[in-house]
Amino acid sequence: MLLELEDIExxxxxxxxxxxxxxxxxxxxxxxxxxxxxxxxxxxxQKTGSFKPRGVFSxxxxxxxxxxxxxxxxxxxxxxxxxxxxxxxxxxxxxxxxMPAAAMRSKVEATRRYGGEVVQTAGSLLEACLALxxxxxxxxxxxxxxxxxxxxxxxxxxxxxxxxxxAGMVVVPVGGGGLISxxxxxxxxxxxxxxxxxxxxxxxxxxxxxxxxxxxAHLDKVDTIADGLAPPFAGEHTFAHVQRFVDEMVxxxxxxxxDALGVLIQRCKLAAEPSGAxxxxxxxxxxxxxxxxxxxxxxxxxxxIGPEVLKQLL
Numbered sequence: 001m002l003l004e005l006e007d008i009e010x011x012x013x014x015x016x017x018x019x020x021x022x023x024x025x026x027x028x029x030x031x032x033x034x035x036x037x038x039x040x041x042x043x044x045x046q047k048t049g050s051f052k053p054r055g056v057f058s059x060x061x062x063x064x065x066x067x068x069x070x071x072x073x074x075x076x077x078x079x080x081x082x083x084x085x086x087x088x089x090x091x092x093x094x095x096x097x098x099m100p101a102a103a104m105r106s107k108v109e110a111t112r113r114y115g116g117e118v119v120q121t122a123g124s125l126l127e128a129c130l131a132l133x134x135x136x137x138x139x140x141x142x143x144x145x146x147x148x149x150x151x152x153x154x155x156x157x158x159x160x161x162x163x164x165x166x167a168g169m170v171v172v173p174v175g176g177g178g179l180i181s182x183x184x185x186x187x188x189x190x191x192x193x194x195x196x197x198x199x200x201x202x203x204x205x206x207x208x209x210x211x212x213x214x215x216x217a218h219l220d221k222v223d224t225i226a227d228g229l230a231p232p233f234a235g236e237h238t239f240a241h242v243q244r245f246v247d248e249m250v251x252x253x254x255x256x257x258x259d260a261l262g263v264l265i266q267r268c269k270l271a272a273e274p275s276g277a278x279x280x281x282x283x284x285x286x287x288x289x290x291x292x293x294x295x296x297x298x299x300x301x302x303x304x305i306g307p308e309v310l311k312q313l314l
Contacts, residue, residue: 001237002244003147005189008154008182015057015152018090022046022156024163024297027268034283037295039167040264041160044272044303048114050228051156051179051301052083052143058152059141060087068093073138075099075125077227078107079275079302080143085116096138098129104227106306126233144178145235154182160297161187167194168294173278173301174198174207174249175229177238183299184245195247195290199282202251204230210239211249225254228275228302250287257281264300273305 022045031038043051060068072095074084081097088095097111101122111118121128133140142149156179161167170187172180177198184196200208201224209217216239219232234242242249257274260281264270279298282288290296 001147002241003151003154003182003185005186007147007151008158008186011058011148011151012155012158014061015054015155018057019053020046021159024160025268025270030263030267035292036283036290037293039164039295039297040268040270041156041297041299042270043156043299043301044270044276048079048082048086048110049302049304050079050083051153052079053087054155055149055152055178055182056080056083056087056141059146059148060091060093062148063139067139071096071136071138072141073097073129073133073136074141074143075129076143077103077230078111079228079304081111081116081118082107082114082304084141085111085114089115096132096136098125098132100125104306107304110304142235144176144231145237147237150178150182150237150241152182153179154186156299157183157186160299161190164295164297166295167297169195169197169290169296170299171197171199171279171282171288171296172299173226173229173275174200175204175275176231176235177207177242178235179299179301180246181238181241185241188245196245197282197288198242198246198249199278199287200249200251201226201229201257201278202253204232205251206232206234207239207242208249208251210234211242215239226257226274226278228273229278248288250282252278252281252285252287256285260284270300271303271305272300273302276300276302
């Protein structure tokens with residue numbers, strides 16, 4: 001089952017007043033160097049510091065309140081965890097989120113501040129999450145492979161087309177694929193000529209491998225500085241949407257992500273996290289080659305950069 005434009009428009013109506021309409025910023029000098037008109041869709045200014053509350057509120061507000069009140073559970077490296085904790089508290093529900101034992105401390109602490117219960121594990125996040133779901137009779141709010149969540153993320157696509165009507169290409173960071181699935185559906189169902197490109201770290205390339213193998217892939221391990229792009233598997237729904245709506249998937253190295261992060265912080269004055277810099281990394285590295293002079297929108301998906309990462313950059 002694929003999203004329709006009406007699904008994304010209904011999600012926008014559901015979450016209105018709960019999330020920010022984030023700005024699009026031009027970067028003329030960086031764009032000139034890359035030979036394009038460059039715009040940055042600044043989702044790092046979203047509530048909790050990433051695009052994730054869009055999908056969370058879309059899901060929570062579409063649920064039966066009685067089911068929601070029994071409690072929620074999910075798994076996340078950080079941004080979905082904070083968003084679910086924030087969203088659950090806002091609607092009067094409880095959320096438990098399974099996070100990696102090695103998750104950034106700043107993201108764990110943020111999740112707890114927003115009211116979430118954090119359970120950390122060195123093992124499989126999914127297995128621990130499903131065990132808690134069964135043990136406590138909780139409702140799973142999947143971080144990406146859920147149509148209501150994906151429709152919420154698609155509101156980014158609705159916004160950016162209105163903000164940059166001349167867009168010829170949209171470049172999107174890809175983790176589990178919820179963000180690009182929603183954006184690509186919103187864009188392609190309105191303007192099929194706009195090229196949609198997804199970007200993964202080469203150490204966490206589940207979606208690229210899925211396309212190569214023809215089915216959702218599971219990785220034995222992931223290794224990237226971009227923790228928000230490191231789910232070890234692609235979802236069934238997200239894989240189907242990427243197959244249908246996304247024109248191209250590319251991989252970037254951690255070094256290329258760090259170089260792009262430096263440009264965002266130093267020249268664009270956007271304190272992105274590594275995951276959010278992946279889209280610009282694809283342009284700067286030449287992995288994506290838009291037509292000269294075309295208008296390109298890079299989605300800067302989050303800004304929850306912790307001191308652990310900043311120390312690596314200094």
